[in-house]
Amino acid sequence: MAVTEVRPKPASEDALSVALTQLRAAGRELGLADDLIEYLSRPQRVLSVNFPVKMDDGRLRMFAGYRVQHNFARGPAKGGIRFHPSVTMDEVIALAMWMTWKCAVVDIPYGGAKGGVVVDTKALSLSELERLTRRFATEISLLIGPEKDIPAPDMYTNPQIMAWIMDTYSMHQGYSIPAVVTGKPLEIGGSLGRSAATGRGAVDVLDEYARTKGIRLQGAAAVVQGFGNVGGAAARFLHDLGLKVIGVGDITGALYHEQGLDIPAMLEHRDRYGSIEGYEGGEPISNEELLALPCDVLVPAALENQLTGANADDVKAKIILEGANGPTTPEADEIFRDKGIVVLPDILANAGGVTVSYFEWVQGLERFLWDEEEVNRRLRQKMTRALHEVMEVAEREDVTYRQAAYYLALGRVADAVRIRGIYP
The missing domain is CATH 3.40.50.10860 (Leucine Dehydrogenase, chain A, domain 1)
Known part of the structure; x- marks a missing residue:
């Protein structure tokens, strides 16, 4: 054998x-x-x-x-x-x-x-x-x-x-x-709104940030790296908000169109063929060129460590909305801070998926299904509240949004550890 x-x-x-x-x-x-x-640096x-x-x-x-x-x-x-x-x-x-x-x-x-x-x-x-x-x-x-x-x-x-x-x-x-898993099909206890939640939550954060800062998103240029569940949904919601998605990439390559790609058509092509490969509505470019496109919003929604000390100087975005986990290295963060590029960090921006997973888990335990409007309303409420808490910490401590998000998260976890104590 x-x-x-x-x-x-x-x-x-x-x-x-x-x-x-x-x-x-x-x-x-x-x-x-x-x-x-040291305790928090090690998995249990x-x-x-x-x-x-x-x-x-x-x-x-x-x-x-x-x-x-x-x-x-x-x-x-x-x-x-x-x-x-x-x-x-x-x-x-x-x-x-x-x-x-x-x-x-x-x-x-x-x-x-x-x-x-x-x-x-x-x-x-x-x-x-x-x-x-x-x-x-x-x-x-x-x-x-x-x-x-x-x-x-x-x-x-x-x-x-x-x-x-x-x-x-x-x-x-x-x-x-x-309730043992989330992200299930609706027929066996899944939640409405779960599949698009990470991309939707990220765009909710961007929308609220822009509203708070007086930034006009209508007609702004966006680039999305990754066109799977997260990147595809983010691209769709950016398109629905009125942004021009001028660049999209996935594992097969990247496409650029100065006037904006047809995102609904690209999603239909992806769903039919499994990737954007073969889509003819844009100019083929490399992933390196994709990340360096001049734009208002860059959404890295692929793997970790895509924005590094080696390519951060080439990034021309005004805002980076992190759809992936860990797409930016500390070296790149330093460069973006010096260049004045705003980074809405992963532990805030892409938390929509786990938030709606939490909603699904609650629904599973309660054996009660919420409608999609309720799910999306609760999601936006959670995401925008977290954004304002992060922004408040960033302003008070004069730090980046990533540092502020970590301060908020570490403070909450550390408080829980202290209150519970160490057994035995």
Whole structure:
């Protein structure tokens, strides 16, 4: 019986180093004790698994996967599961840490978690993907649960994969437990408004920021890197607000149109063909050129570490709205601050997804479904309130919005740790 193994590919940049640098800098500036910073810099639990999956041709392939729970001080762990060839344990630890701060910034009662499997889903059949998902769900079932750790979709996972995880967990328990995951299909307890929540929440933040600062968005130029669930939704809502989305990129390439791309047509093309490849409504450009386009708003909504010390000087945006987790390195942040570029940071701007996941979890526990208007209203309320709290801290402390968001998040988590105390 032949057995092959899929191992992680090394990341081009170390997301964990970025996450730790951000945490330690903010912790020192906030005056947190060194031992508390050290405590918050380490995940509370890390599960690493290696598991077999039977392929359609009868072979076994070994896959590596991880589930990390960073912190429980404010509530159950919450975070997505990504299926991607570049997944590493350090990346998952960094993402779990960012989830802790994200939940604290928007003030929802969760700690951070994250999961991942090292796999190229495009190389799997649907039945192979289901078997991989169910086996991974079984491997991490000792950690997850509706009161312990609630997974959600992330890169290359979707509502169907969440349905398989929910069903697998429920079969082990002997009854249906919809609140064990969020981002599920509506038919089995998902929430209206969840699929577009991250992109919608980011644009809600931008819209409120512009309104507060007297910035006119109608006719402004926007660039979106990443055209998946987050980037595609953000592009649609930017288009609906009246911005010209002049540049869009995904894993297959990037397109530019000075007068604005036809976003509804591009989304239709993406949904039909899986990417923007082959769309003929724009001029092909490189990802490097995409990030350097002169624009009013740049939305990095792809992988981590896209804006670095190597390319930050080339960025000509006035506002960076972070749709991805950790798209900007500390070196790039320094350059943007010196250039006067406003960064609306990831732990604020892309918290819409986990916010509506929280709403879905509450609905699952209550067995009561909210209508989409209610979900979107509550989402905007949460996002805009968090923005104003971050802006207030930034003005009072004379710091960037990222520093202010970290001050707010770390303060809330640190307070929870102090109040709960250290067991035993």
